[in-house]
Amino acid sequence: xxxxRRSFLRKAACGGVGLSCGFPLLGAACSASKHNGDGExxxxxxxAMVVDIRKCLQEDxxxxxxxxxxxxxxxxxxxxxxxxxxxxxxxxxEHVFPDQTHAHTQxxxxxxxxxxxxxxxxxxxxxxxxxxxATWKREGDGVVMMDMHRxxxxxxxxxxxxxxxxxxxxxxxxxxVKKDEHGELPSDYPTRTIGVVEKCTFxxxxxxxxxxPACVEAVAKVPGGAGALTFGDVTxxxxxxxxxxxxxxxxxxxxxxxxxPKVFYxx
Amino acid sequence: xxxxxxxIAGLVIFLALVTFPIWYALGGEGDSSPPDLEMPTDATQCVxxxxxxxxxHMDLLNQWRDAVVREGRREYTSSxxxxxxxxxxxxCLNCHSNRDAFCTQCHDYANVEPGCWDCHVxxxxx
Numbered sequence: 236x237x238x239x240r241r242s243f244l245r246k247a248a249c250g251g252v253g254l255s256c257g258f259p260l261l262g263a264a265c266s267a268s269k270h271n272g273d274g275e276x277x278x279x280x281x282x283a284m285v286v287d288i289r290k291c292l293q294e295d296x297x298x299x300x301x302x303x304x305x306x307x308x309x310x311x312x313x314x315x316x317x318x319x320x321x322x323x324x325x326x327x328x329e330h331v332f333p334d335q336t337h338a339h340t341q342x343x344x345x346x347x348x349x350x351x352x353x354x355x356x357x358x359x360x361x362x363x364x365x366x367x368x369a370t371w372k373r374e375g376d377g378v379v380m381m382d383m384h385r386x387x388x389x390x391x392x393x394x395x396x397x398x399x400x401x402x403x404x405x406x407x408x409x410x411x412v413k414k415d416e417h418g419e420l421p422s423d424y425p426t427r428t429i430g431v432v433e434k435c436t437f438x439x440x441x442x443x444x445x446x447x448p449a450c451v452e453a454v455a456k457v458p459g460g461a462g463a464l465t466f467g468d469v470t471x472x473x474x475x476x477x478x479x480x481x482x483x484x485x486x487x488x489x490x491x492x493x494x495x496p497k498v499f500y501x502x
Numbered sequence: 503x504x505x506x507x508x509x510i511a512g513l514v515i516f517l518a519l520v521t522f523p524i525w526y527a528l529g530g531e532g533d534s535s536p537p538d539l540e541m542p543t544d545a546t547q548c549v550x551x552x553x554x555x556x557x558x559h560m561d562l563l564n565q566w567r568d569a570v571v572r573e574g575r576r577e578y579t580s581s582x583x584x585x586x587x588x589x590x591x592x593x594c595l596n597c598h599s600n601r602d603a604f605c606t607q608c609h610d611y612a613n614v615e616p617g618c619w620d621c622h623v624x625x626x627x628x
Contacts, residue, residue, distance in 0.1 A: 309623070375574065382571050383621060423591065425621040443574070 281357075281377035282437050283469040283497040284451070285479045286350050288328070290463035296454050297325045297350050300464065303453030304435070306421045311411030320402040320427075322435040323352040323450055331488060332500075349500065350464075352450075353400040353435040354488065355379045357495025361392035361401065370432075376468075377497065378437050388430040397492055401434045437466075469497070537611040540603035549578065549586050549593070560616070563590065590618065591625050 291297045304310065304323045313319045325348035329336040336345060359379045361370050369385035370392055372378070393401045407429045415421045424440065427433050438448035446452070447466055454460040467476030485499040518525075548555050550562065566588040569575040578588045587593050598604040601624065609616060 373574070380571075384567060384571065419626065420623055423623050423625050425623060428617070428620040443576070 279375060279470070280468045281470050281497065282355065282442065282466065283476055283480075283499065284352075284437075284448075285465040285476055285483075285485060285499045285501060287463050287465075287501045288347065288349055289501065290460060291325075291350050291454075292347055293457075293459055294348075296457050296460040296463050297348055299453045299457045299460065300350060300450040301325065303449045304438075306413075307438070307449040308424045309408075309412045309420050309422050309426045310433075311408035311426075312413055313406070313408075313411045318403075318405040320404065320408060320433065322402075322433070323350060325349065326351050332486065334489065334491070335486065344502075350450075351398065351400070351488075352498060353379060353437075354398055354494065354496035354498045355437055356497065358493060360395040360397065360492075360494055364391040364395040366391065376442065378439055378442070379434075380436060380439060381433060383425070383427055383431050383433070386431040388432065390432060392432055397489055397494065398496075401432050403432050404429050537607040539607050540600060542597035542599070545597045548597070549580050549584070563618075566590070591622055595625060 291300075301323055305312070308322060310322050311320050327345065328347045328349050329340070329345045331349040331351055355378055356372075357377070359370075359372055362372055362379060365371075366389060367385045367387055369382045369387070371380055371382075373380050388403065390403055393399075393403060404427050409420075409426050412420055412426060420426065438446075438450075441448060451464045451466045454463045462479075465476050465479045467474035469477055469480065471477060479501075480499060483501045485501055487496045487499055490496070550558075555562070566578065569578075570588050576587055576589075578586045580586060595601065601619070605618075
């Protein structure tokens with residue numbers, strides 16, 4: 236059939252409309268497939284921790300964990316609660332899991348101390364808000380890292396974190412770090428400085444050398460503390476942490492927010 | 503009547519004031535001799551050659567910082583092909599064990615105040 240000017244223009248217009256509708260859809264489909272699921276598929280390793288609340292009830296177990304971490308990272312002990320700096324600490328069950336506590340929760344469980352720390356979320360809200368890239372999620376192992384060199388102390392991340400896992404240095408922390416018997420800092424780990432935000436890094440410096448985090452190592456040494464904290468790679472089905480997760484009923488903090496916490500609790 | 507005397511006197515005072523920094527420096531108030539650095543005794547070669555380090559150690563340290571903190575790389579290959587661990591307190595201070603006799607000497611002389619030691623801790627035994 237002979238192509239008339241009119242039919243050619245009609246086909247061209249239809250093609251144009253089709254293309255302009257198709258491209259955005261195609262783009263959306265591509266980005267959706269990129270951000271598919273939990274995002275765990277993109278990283279080779281995803282470190283995670285399981286906290287067995289029953290085993291952490293013992294005072295010496297959770298204290299050993301906190302002390303080991305704070306000693307290892309030169310975390311200051313600031314008496315003023317409004318300015319305190321914490322990497323890992325114990326909080327009452329009903330405050331850690333407000334959405335799990337109800338009128339008939341066991342009385343002794345409500346006030347039970349639960350170890351809390353940075354959840355190293357799959358979709359960390361702190362990372363989304365950081366204006367300088369001072370905090371980011373490492374692609375290789377899923378650790379939500381801090382770069383103290385880049386932190387400008389705006390505290391957006393603190394406002395964004397739903398777990399209160401971040402602390403701000405309102406003052407020079409060095410003088411508040413508990414010194415060892417020689418009057419020196421207990422560790423070679425860099426202290427932080429006034430005006431930066433800090434938090435647990437899953438002991439990134441130890442993971443680098445293939446060691447377990449300081450808290451996990453410390454609780455295992457306390458009598459009755461074995462298995463209180465389990466740490467490992469959840470993408471590896473044969474890892475200890477995967478086994479513990481498979482065999483126990485575990486809960487996470489504020490799952491409904493969609494941050495994808497990587498610290499799990501056995502109640 | 504002429505203001506010649508007043509003008510000349512004024513000019514002399516003006517010139518003296520304007521050139522004061524030059525006289526002051528020549529007067530030897532500030533010691534302008536280069537700092538005396540304590541060099542390591544058990545090593546002869548830094549990670550790069552001395553001239554490069556003198557001029558660019560700050561850039562090199564920034565590269566090391568970004569490599570270690572951001573990219574998780576620890577090994578540095580120098581221009582001569584030697585491998586070093588990128589660490590301020592581990593590698594640098596391993597040879598320059600007394601930072602007051604090395605880093606601080608030059609930084610005081612150049613009147614710069616890097617913030618390294620606000621956070622980084624000198625390894626024990628130094």
